[in-house]
Amino acid sequence: MSTLEDRVRASLLASRRWHGAEIAFWLLALAVFWLFPRNLLLLNEIAILALFALSLDLILGFAGIVSLGHAAFLGLGAYAAGLLAKHGIGDPLVGLAFAMIVSGLAGLLASPLIVKGNDLTRLMVTLGVALILHEIANSWGSLTGGADGLQGIAINPVLGLFSFDLFGKTAYLYSLSVLFVLFLVARRMMNSPFGLSLRAIRDNSLRAAASGVPPSQRLALIYTIAASYAGAAGALIAQTSQFVSLDVLDFHRSADVMLVLIIGGPGYLYGGMIGAIVFKFLQDTISAFTPQYWMFWIGLFLVLFVLRGRTLIHGGVKLIMSRLPARVRGKRS
Amino acid sequence: MSAVLQTNALVKTFGGIMATDRIDFTLEKGARHALIGPNGAGKTTFVNLLTGVLQPTSGTVVLNGEDITQLSRESRVKRGMARTFQINQLFSTMTPLAMIALVASERLGYGVRAFSRLDHDRRVIEETAAILAQFRLEDIMDNSIASLPYGKQRQVEIAAAFAAQPSVLLLDEPAAGVPEAERRELLNIVGSLPSDVSVLLIEHDMDIIFRFATRITVLVNGRVLADGDPTIIARDPAVRAAYLGEASHA
Numbered sequence: 001m002s003t004l005e006d007r008v009r010a011s012l013l014a015s016r017r018w019h020g021a022e023i024a025f026w027l028l029a030l031a032v033f034w035l036f037p038r039n040l041l042l043l044n045e046i047a048i049l050a051l052f053a054l055s056l057d058l059i060l061g062f063a064g065i066v067s068l069g070h071a072a073f074l075g076l077g078a079y080a081a082g083l084l085a086k087h088g089i090g091d092p093l094v095g096l097a098f099a100m101i102v103s104g105l106a107g108l109l110a111s112p113l114i115v116k117g118n119d120l121t122r123l124m125v126t127l128g129v130a131l132i133l134h135e136i137a138n139s140w141g142s143l144t145g146g147a148d149g150l151q152g153i154a155i156n157p158v159l160g161l162f163s164f165d166l167f168g169k170t171a172y173l174y175s176l177s178v179l180f181v182l183f184l185v186a187r188r189m190m191n192s193p194f195g196l197s198l199r200a201i202r203d204n205s206l207r208a209a210a211s212g213v214p215p216s217q218r219l220a221l222i223y224t225i226a227a228s229y230a231g232a233a234g235a236l237i238a239q240t241s242q243f244v245s246l247d248v249l250d251f252h253r254s255a256d257v258m259l260v261l262i263i264g265g266p267g268y269l270y271g272g273m274i275g276a277i278v279f280k281f282l283q284d285t286i287s288a289f290t291p292q293y294w295m296f297w298i299g300l301f302l303v304l305f306v307l308r309g310r311t312l313i314h315g316g317v318k319l320i321m322s323r324l325p326a327r328v329r330g331k332r333s
Numbered sequence: 334m335s336a337v338l339q340t341n342a343l344v345k346t347f348g349g350i351m352a353t354d355r356i357d358f359t360l361e362k363g364a365r366h367a368l369i370g371p372n373g374a375g376k377t378t379f380v381n382l383l384t385g386v387l388q389p390t391s392g393t394v395v396l397n398g399e400d401i402t403q404l405s406r407e408s409r410v411k412r413g414m415a416r417t418f419q420i421n422q423l424f425s426t427m428t429p430l431a432m433i434a435l436v437a438s439e440r441l442g443y444g445v446r447a448f449s450r451l452d453h454d455r456r457v458i459e460e461t462a463a464i465l466a467q468f469r470l471e472d473i474m475d476n477s478i479a480s481l482p483y484g485k486q487r488q489v490e491i492a493a494a495f496a497a498q499p500s501v502l503l504l505d506e507p508a509a510g511v512p513e514a515e516r517r518e519l520l521n522i523v524g525s526l527p528s529d530v531s532v533l534l535i536e537h538d539m540d541i542i543f544r545f546a547t548r549i550t551v552l553v554n555g556r557v558l559a560d561g562d563p564t565i566i567a568r569d570p571a572v573r574a575a576y577l578g579e580a581s582h583a
Contacts, residue, residue, distance in 0.1 A: 004471055005462040011430050011475055012452035193438040193457075194447040200424050200435055207422035209406040210384065210415070211432075212439035212497055221445070 016191035025270065029176060033169075040168035046280045047175035048236045052253075053260045053272025054179070054186060055229035060258075061266030062190055063222045064202035065114060068123045068254050069130030072110075073103040073227040075249030077234025079137065082150045082244040090156040092239050096178065099235035100228040107227020111220035127254075134249040149245035153238060164240065171240035178236060179273075182229060187269055189225070198222055259302060336395075337362045337531045338383070338414070338501050343392035345378055345555075352378040354555040355392070360501060360531050367534045367546035367563075371575070375555040376535045377419055380503050384416050385409050397500060411440070415499035417490045419506050419535075423478050429489045430474040434461045436496035460496065468492035468522060484515025488522060495526070502526065505535045520544075543567070551575070 032043055052074055059065040077099035084095050113125045137144045144150055157163040162170045189195050200208040201215045208215055238244045247253070256279070257272075264275025282301060287294035338360035345353045353375045360366055370376050381387040383394055385406040393402045401409055424432050434451055437460040438444060451457055465471050468488055473481060478489060487507060494502060507523060508516055520541060526532060536542050542549065542563070549566040551559040553575045559566055566572055 004466055005458050007471075008430060008434075008458050008462045008465070008474070009452050011428070012434065012450075012458070015431070016450065016452070189447045191451075192447050192449055193435075193443040193451060194445055196431065196435045196451070197439065197444045199427065200432075203424040203426055204422055206386070206418070207424060207493075210410060210418075210422065211436045211493060212407050212410040213435070213444060214405065214407045218444070 016187075022270075025273075026180065029180075033172060033176075037167075037169075040172045042280065042284060044168045044171040044175050044240055046276050047172065047179050048233050048240070049257070049260060049280060050273040050276035051175070051179045051182060051236065052230055052233035052257050053264070053276055054183060054269065055226045055233060055272075056257050056261050057266050057269060057272045058186060058190075058222055058226040058229060060261060061268070061271060062195065062202060063198045063219055065219060065223060066119050066122050067126040068251075068258070069126035069128070070226075070230055070257055071249055071251070071253035072126070072130040072133045073107060073230035074234040074237070074253060074257075075130075075133060075137065076106050077103040077231025078238040078244045078248040079144055079150065079234075080231065081235035082153045082238035083143070085153045085155055085239070085242075086150065090154050092155055092158050092174065092235075095155070095239060096232055096235045099231040099238075101231075103231020103234065104224050104228030106231075107224040108220070110227070111223045114223055115216045115219040127251075130249060130251065130254055134246065134251075137246055137249055144244075144246075147246060149243055150238075151243065153242045153244070155239045155242055164242070168240070175236050175240060178232060182232060183269065186229070190269065194218070194221075263302075263305060335362050336360065337364075337397055338533075339395040340379075340383070341393045341395070343379070343382055343394065344390045345375075345382055345387060346390045352555050353382065353389075356552075356555075356557055358550060358557065358560075360533055361548075362500075362531055363528050364531045364548060365534070365546050366532065366548045366550065367536060367542045368550050368552060369536065369542060370552035370558075373554075374552040376552055377505060378555075379552065380416065380505055380533075380535060383503060384414060407439075410497050410499075413498075413500035414503070415494040415497040415501070416503040417487075417494050417505055417507055419509065421483070421486050421490055423486060423490055423493075425477075425479040427478055428475050429470050429478060429481075429492070430461060430465065432478065432489065432493050433464050433470075433496045436493050437461050437464070440497050464492050464496045468495070469518070482512075482515065484511040484519055487511055487515075487519055491519075491522065495530075499530060501531050501533070503533045503535070506537065507534070508536070508538060508541055 036043065056067065056070050059067060080102040081095035081099040084098050089095065110129055114122055117125060138146055155164055158170060158174050164170045197213045197218050200211060200213055201218060205215050234248060237248060260275035260279045261272050263278050264271030264273065282298060283294065286297045290297065336359045340356055340358045343353055343356040344351065356379060368376050378387065382389050385404060389402065393400055396409065396412055396414055399412065401412060434457055437457045438451060441456055443449065465474050468491065470489065470492060473485060478486060481489065491504065491507060504523065508519055511519055524545065534545055546563055548561065549563050550557060551566060551572050558575055559569050559572050
């Protein structure tokens, strides 16, 4: 094999190789189970929000699809898993798979409305779909419990071994495991020919089509996958809290996840996770000393962050990511 | 020679304006064909009709004997038609290597593979390396495309179009805006494209046209004014009046 082919192979390999910072991130995510045993409920919320934000990252960060109604799929997944458990199938993994299928199918059905439009159309369509689902859930009280929420959900132990407890031990490890597995799948996808074609569409749809990429087909596919990821996050909410309320379909869920991704930075898979940590930490800290007005401070933070801080945080993360492999190479040579 | 690309009475109207008016055009196999005309003649509209960016109001486009008028842009690429744009259209966050690997992967039908690895695929690697070498992009293959000089970006765009292994390559003003120092390298690359690829060049620069083309079609106001050998076109009084003016090629 020629030297140039070796170099091409090495460059393609480098783009998907694990960084030291990534391994450290996941080890730390596991270690907090022992480091912060009193905060496992909060950590569980962070893991679920991170999965929801990862779902948004797949469409926004990698494919350039903006959405103001991503909670539609979160809510569908939550109700799907909750209803399944309520009607006798309480196995969490079966519920998780069912929620992903239901939300994925909804994403597939909605995708023709998404792939053809421009950003403004997409914002309005996604917002509209979420509002419609919210109203259906509200009005169909016999199925969803309406404004009282879906009660009577009984979830079996995970793998028949680990029961959900009041302190969030099983919940956090379960949510973290689901997040990690779905992250691995997403990482693999984004480093595949399919992932490369999504980046192409995001960068320049005109050139992507002129390069043989069918933009509509690929966008529909990633939208379906992202919807099923959001459904998984919804299932985790239903299963770890054993309750589903209309809140899962509320507009603030769609807005929050957008903020989370903006804080963490879209397009590199970790943005949703970093954003979820920062967002939940801020929410928890600020609401502790000003329970009534914490949204004011969050709002102020976001304004300042978008104006000034975003480049600092994203730049810092990218610097760390770029430095680590460079050091490894330096030691080898 | 046989025709690889033909249009029959191709019409495109925008409101009351007729951008192309019943254009009958033939691109022969292995041709080096130039399409010229003053600004607003309809050249880029014509290329957009050929490549599916625009749908014609009436008329047909035939590629290698197949009517492709209703086909999508990407389907036309898969059938052997590739192009560059008047203004660079690139993937700014990618490297030249990634962009060419993408085109090779799509050509091979791997684009929907969500779990395969590009670095494991021998054909993608071989094709990508061959294109990088042919277009002399080895030294910059890992640079961000956005960071490259304009001339190099043009080179990357032509290389990416060529990576689709087209039978017809449409180059829309490839040398426009390229500094003189980089222009020569670019023109050498265009000049050394394999003879089995039919090239349609849209260009304003008469030196390039007369150095490159073996046949010229002149468009004026959306119509074919003249078509034929470059020396005949250069002497055609109607062409001189409409386009070349007194500063025509000597």
